[in-house]
Amino acid sequence: MHAVSVRDASKRYGALPALDGLNLEVRAAEFVALLGPSGCGKSTLLNVIAGLEELDAGSVHIADRDVTRLEPHRRDIAMVFQSYALYPTMTVAENLSFALRMAGTPAAQIRKRVAAVAELLRIGELLARRPAQLSGGQRQRVAIGRAIVREAGLYLFDEPLSNLDANLRAEMRQEIRRLHQRLGATMIYVTHDQVEAMSLASRIAVMRQGRIEQMDEPQAMYAQPTTAFVAGFVGSPPMNLLPGTLRRTGGHVWVELPGGPMPLGSYRFSVNAPDAPDAQPVTVGIRPEDVCVRAGDDARQWNAACQCGDARAACFELPVIAREPLGATCIVWCQFGTERLAAMIDSRAAAALPSRVRLQLRADRISIFCARSATRL
Amino acid sequence: MRIAPKLALRLAPKLALAPTLLATGICLYGCLLWTITVSFTTSQLLPSYRWAGLINYHRLFRSLRWHTAYANMLLFGASFMLLSLVLGAGLAVLLDRKLRAASIFRGIFLLPMALSFIVTGLAWQWLLNPGVGLQHFVRELGWSRFTFDWIADPACAIFAVAIAAAWHAAGLVMVLTLASLRAVDPSIWQATRVDGIPPWRVYWHILLPMARPALLTAAVLLLEVVIRTYDLVIAMTHGGPGGTTDLPSLFVVDFSLHRASLGVAAAGAVVMLGSALAALAPLLYLSRRRA
Amino acid sequence: MNRRRFARLGLYAFAISAALFFLAPLYVVLCTAFKPPSELRGASLLALPLAPTWQAWSRAWSHACTGLACDGIRVGFWNSVRITLPAVLLSVSLGAVNGFALSMWRLRGASVLLGLLLVGAFIPYQIILYPLVTLVAAAGLFGTLPGVICVHVIFSLPILTLLFRNFYASLPPEIVSAARVDGGSFWSIFWHVIRPLSSGMIIVAVILQFTGVWNDYLFGLVFAGREHLPMTVQLNNLVDRTYGENDYSVDMAATVLTALPPLLIYLLAGRYFVRGITAAAVKG
Numbered sequence: 001m002h003a004v005s006v007r008d009a010s011k012r013y014g015a016l017p018a019l020d021g022l023n024l025e026v027r028a029a030e031f032v033a034l035l036g037p038s039g040c041g042k043s044t045l046l047n048v049i050a051g052l053e054e055l056d057a058g059s060v061h062i063a064d065r066d067v068t069r070l071e072p073h074r075r076d077i078a079m080v081f082q083s084y085a086l087y088p089t090m091t092v093a094e095n096l097s098f099a100l101r102m103a104g105t106p107a108a109q110i111r112k113r114v115a116a117v118a119e120l121l122r123i124g125e126l127l128a129r130r131p132a133q134l135s136g137g138q139r140q141r142v143a144i145g146r147a148i149v150r151e152a153g154l155y156l157f158d159e160p161l162s163n164l165d166a167n168l169r170a171e172m173r174q175e176i177r178r179l180h181q182r183l184g185a186t187m188i189y190v191t192h193d194q195v196e197a198m199s200l201a202s203r204i205a206v207m208r209q210g211r212i213e214q215m216d217e218p219q220a221m222y223a224q225p226t227t228a229f230v231a232g233f234v235g236s237p238p239m240n241l242l243p244g245t246l247r248r249t250g251g252h253v254w255v256e257l258p259g260g261p262m263p264l265g266s267y268r269f270s271v272n273a274p275d276a277p278d279a280q281p282v283t284v285g286i287r288p289e290d291v292c293v294r295a296g297d298d299a300r301q302w303n304a305a306c307q308c309g310d311a312r313a314a315c316f317e318l319p320v321i322a323r324e325p326l327g328a329t330c331i332v333w334c335q336f337g338t339e340r341l342a343a344m345i346d347s348r349a350a351a352a353l354p355s356r357v358r359l360q361l362r363a364d365r366i367s368i369f370c371a372r373s374a375t376r377l
Numbered sequence: 378m379r380i381a382p383k384l385a386l387r388l389a390p391k392l393a394l395a396p397t398l399l400a401t402g403i404c405l406y407g408c409l410l411w412t413i414t415v416s417f418t419t420s421q422l423l424p425s426y427r428w429a430g431l432i433n434y435h436r437l438f439r440s441l442r443w444h445t446a447y448a449n450m451l452l453f454g455a456s457f458m459l460l461s462l463v464l465g466a467g468l469a470v471l472l473d474r475k476l477r478a479a480s481i482f483r484g485i486f487l488l489p490m491a492l493s494f495i496v497t498g499l500a501w502q503w504l505l506n507p508g509v510g511l512q513h514f515v516r517e518l519g520w521s522r523f524t525f526d527w528i529a530d531p532a533c534a535i536f537a538v539a540i541a542a543a544w545h546a547a548g549l550v551m552v553l554t555l556a557s558l559r560a561v562d563p564s565i566w567q568a569t570r571v572d573g574i575p576p577w578r579v580y581w582h583i584l585l586p587m588a589r590p591a592l593l594t595a596a597v598l599l600l601e602v603v604i605r606t607y608d609l610v611i612a613m614t615h616g617g618p619g620g621t622t623d624l625p626s627l628f629v630v631d632f633s634l635h636r637a638s639l640g641v642a643a644a645g646a647v648v649m650l651g652s653a654l655a656a657l658a659p660l661l662y663l664s665r666r667r668a
Numbered sequence: 669m670n671r672r673r674f675a676r677l678g679l680y681a682f683a684i685s686a687a688l689f690f691l692a693p694l695y696v697v698l699c700t701a702f703k704p705p706s707e708l709r710g711a712s713l714l715a716l717p718l719a720p721t722w723q724a725w726s727r728a729w730s731h732a733c734t735g736l737a738c739d740g741i742r743v744g745f746w747n748s749v750r751i752t753l754p755a756v757l758l759s760v761s762l763g764a765v766n767g768f769a770l771s772m773w774r775l776r777g778a779s780v781l782l783g784l785l786l787v788g789a790f791i792p793y794q795i796i797l798y799p800l801v802t803l804v805a806a807a808g809l810f811g812t813l814p815g816v817i818c819v820h821v822i823f824s825l826p827i828l829t830l831l832f833r834n835f836y837a838s839l840p841p842e843i844v845s846a847a848r849v850d851g852g853s854f855w856s857i858f859w860h861v862i863r864p865l866s867s868g869m870i871i872v873a874v875i876l877q878f879t880g881v882w883n884d885y886l887f888g889l890v891f892a893g894r895e896h897l898p899m900t901v902q903l904n905n906l907v908d909r910t911y912g913e914n915d916y917s918v919d920m921a922a923t924v925l926t927a928l929p930p931l932l933i934y935l936l937a938g939r940y941f942v943r944g945i946t947a948a949a950v951k952g
Contacts, residue, residue, distance in 0.1 A: 389854030390773040394769050396762070406784075415799075464686075486686065489690065491933070493885065493900050493930075499907055503696055511692075553946065607885075630794050634798070646796075
C-alpha cells in the first residue's frame, strides 16, 4: 500500500490556475476524500496523481518514488471513473480480465483473481453479461471490480457515485467503505458531496480554487472548521454564518451580532490568532443543531443544545419567519436583526412552536472567523 | 402537440409528395416489376408478353459469358470489399492518432470520391499500363525484373479493377469509421492509459469492435457499389482481357440494348437483384442484431 | 521513449505511403497532360514533364475528336452543365419539399413510404434500363435534354428525400405548429419558415447531387441523345478511339477537365462534402 505526496503542485489552463502551489500528504492505507465545489481543482489533482495530466510545476511521489514524469501505467495505480468507462463490446468477465490478459498474466491466475473480485463485489452472476445489460449500480460495481482486480498500491476514484440516484448512492457508499476495510488499500476519492466524504474518509481535504483549505478528520473538521468556506461547505444543513464585530472592553471580549451582543468568555481562541484589535469585523458561525431553542418563559428544552442554561449563553428573543420540515427534524428560521438564523429542532416539537422563540447561542459552540481573511480566530 | 389540420392543409403535403410517389412507383418499382415479368416471356428484340416459363433462365445459365461475369463479380466483390474495409478502417485509425496536417491527409484520402468512375477507370488504366505506367517506371529506375501487369493478365485483371474501386471507396469507409472512433467516451482512453494498454491493442480489442455498426453500414454501401459497377469497368478494361473483367451489369446492359435478347437480359437482371438481396440480408440481420 | 518515437515514425510512414497511393493516378494524369508530344514516346507516364505546355489542354478542349465530331470536349462540358444545373435545382427542391412533408406532417404510412424509398435508392440502374427507355420514349423525351434531366431527378429523389427528412426530423416540430397557428399553409410555411433554416442541408444536398449527376455515365449515354452527350461520355469516346495514335496528353487533359468541376467543389467546400457523405450513409 502506497503513501502519496504531492508537493508545490501548480497547473494552469490558460489564464486560470487549476492547482495553485498545492501540497498533499496521504498516508499508506488511508482513505482521503478530495471535497469541493465544481471548478475547485479536485479532479485535476486526481488526474495529476494518476498521470493523466501533467503539472506545470511541482512533483508527485507515490511510495517514495518520484513519479512526476511517469506514465499512468507505471505508477502502480488503478482508477474508477465517473462514467464507468466499461468496454461495451466485452462481457463483464472480459472487462475485468482485460488488463491482466494484455499484461500476459497466466490464465489460471486471471481466473482466480476475477473470481475473488466477483465474490467480493457480488457480481458473480453478471460475469457473462455486457455492460448495456447492467443497471447503473451493477456497472459501477464492475468498474470498481476492474480497478481492484489489478491489485494496485493506490486506488483513485473520480466521483464514482454521482451518476447514481440517491438510494443507490447510499448503498454503494457502504460497499466502498466495506471494500476499504477489506483491502486496507490507499484510496483517494474525489467528490462534491460532503455526505459521501464525511461517511467514507479517514481524512477530508476541502479544496477551493486550486488550494486545500483544510485537511482534517471528518469530525474535527465538522466541529472546528479553520476557514469560513469550510464551515459553510461541510455539514448539512449548512452552518449559520453571521456578520459581526469583535469588541474588547475592559477585560471582556464580546461580539456584536445582528440581533444583539454576545459574550465570548468561554470561546477558545485559536493559538495562532493574533490579538484581535477592537472593532474587528468577523464572521460568526453556529450550526443549526447547536442553537438552543426555548419558547417564551417555558424552560422546556427543545433541542439538545440546551443542556445547561446559564449566563454564559446569550439569549435572543426572535420572531419565527419560516419552518422547513425535513422528516426527523425541522429547521426553524428566525429573524435575527437583518439576518436569518436557522435552528434545528425535533419534528414532533415543531407543531407546538409559537410565533416568537427564545434562542440561546453558546460561546463554546460557535466558530469565529476573521471577516477579511476568513481564517479561524 | 400538432393540431388536427383542415382539409386543404391536410391535402397539401400529400399533393406535394404525389409527383415523387408517382415517379418512384412507376419508374422504379413499375419498371422493376416489368423486368421481372419479362424475364418469364419470349421477348427478344422487342418485348412480347407470351409466357415462356423458365426458358430465359435456362439460356442464361447455359451462357458461358454469364458464368464468367458472375464469377468475376464474386471475385471482385470479395476483394473490393475486403480491401476497402481494411484500408478504410486503417486510415480511420491513422487519422484518429492526431497527426500533424491530419486535415490535409484526410482531404487526400477522400479526393477520389469526388471523381467519376470513368475518370477513375481511365486514370488507373494508364497507371497500371505495363508499357508506359508503373511497371515501366519502376523498371526504368533499375528494378528491371519488376512486373505489375495485372491489368493485362487475364488471371489478375479483376483484382486490378478491385484496387481501383477500393481506391475510390476507401474514403467512405474511413469517414464512417472515424466518426465512430471519435464518438467514443474519452474516459475509456483514460482507463486504458491507467491500465497500461498499448494503443494498437486498444483499437483492435475495444474501439474497432465498437465501430462495428459503422463498418456494417459501410459494408452495405460497398455491396451496393459492387452490384452497380459499370462505368469503372467500361473505362478501365472494357470487360477484357478476354472477358475476365466482365460483370453481370455489363451483361444486362449489353443484352438489353444491343443483343436483342430482352428476355435473357431480364433474367440476368432478376438474378442480379436476387443476389443483391441475398447478400444484403445477412448484413442487415447482423446490424439489427447489434442494435 | 524510443518505442514511442518509432511508432510515430511508422504512423507517418503509413500516412505518406497512403497519400502517395491516393495521389498516384491523379499525378500521372495531371503530369502527362502537360507533356509535349515529344516526351510521350517511350517515356514512362510517371516522369515529370521536362517542358510543360498547355498544348494538350487546348486541343482537348476545342479540337479533340469525340465520336463523329471533332470540336473538343467543350461540347460535352456545356452539355453537362445544361444537364446538371437543372437536375440539381429540381431534385434538391423536390427532395426538400418531400422531406418536409414526410417529417413534419402526420401522414399515414409515412414510414412505409420511407422504407420503399430506401429500397428504391438501392436498385441498380442496369436492372431497369430497358423499361425505363421504353417509358421515356413513350413520353417523347428519349434522346432529349429534358428526358435525361428527368431521369436524373427521379433516381435521386429517394436519397434526397431521405436526407432532408432526417434533417427536418431534427428540427423542433413546434415551429410548424406555431406557424400553423399564425395562419400558414403548407407552402407558405415551407417557403418562409423552413427554407431559411435549411441552408446547411441544402448546401450538402447540392454538392452531393452535383457530383452525382456530373459524374454519371450510363444515363447520359442512354438518354441524352447524340447532341447532348455529357462530358463523361464524350471523354470515354475520346479515349476509346480505335483509330489514330494514342495521344496520351490530350486524353489526360480531357480527363482532368472532366474531373475538374466536382473536384473544385470538393477542394473548396470539402467540409460539406464530408458531411454529405456521412449523412447519406447514416440514413439506414
